[in-house]
Amino acid sequence: MALLVxxxxxxPNAHATETADAENTARPVIGKASYYARHFNGRKTxxxxxxxxxxxxAASKTLPLGTRVxxxxxxxxxxxxxxxxxxxxxxxxxVIDLTPRAAQALDMRHQGIARxxxxxxxxxxxxxxxxxxxxxxxxxx
Numbered sequence: 724m725a726l727l728v729x730x731x732x733x734x735p736n737a738h739a740t741e742t743a744d745a746e747n748t749a750r751p752v753i754g755k756a757s758y759y760a761r762h763f764n765g766r767k768t769x770x771x772x773x774x775x776x777x778x779x780x781a782a783s784k785t786l787p788l789g790t791r792v793x794x795x796x797x798x799x800x801x802x803x804x805x806x807x808x809x810x811x812x813x814x815x816x817x818v819i820d821l822t823p824r825a826a827q828a829l830d831m832r833h834q835g836i837a838r839x840x841x842x843x844x845x846x847x848x849x850x851x852x853x854x855x856x857x858x859x860x861x862x863x864x
Contacts, residue, residue, distance in 0.1 A: 753818075754838070774809070777824050778824060803828040819839065
C-alpha cells in the first residue's frame, strides 16, 4: 500500500507530518480556510510575533514560516496575499487559518469558513546589480 501526502515544505519532517518533495512545493492547494477567533488576539504565534487581527498573516501546518501566499476564495473570486507566521489549523479538513483582516478581504467572515486555493508566491530573485549600492556620480567622492 502506498500513501502520498502532499504539502509545501521542502525540508523533510519540518514542523508537520504533512511534508512534500521539493518538486511539489509550488503546487496550489485547495481546501477550507477559517479565521482566528478573537481570543487569539495578542497571543504569540509560532514565529514569535503576536497575533494581530489587523495584519495580513495566516497559519499553515506545512508551509515554512515567512512564506508569502496568495489565497483565493473560490466561492467569490476574492484574493488576498498573506504571510505565514503561525502553525495550524488543527481542525480536520482545514488548510489555513487567516487573521480577521484577511478573512474580511476574502468576504468570508460571516460564513466563518470558505473553500480556498492557496498558491505560494515565488521568492524574489535578487540580481547582483540590485544588491550593490548605487554608483556615485563621477567626481563626487
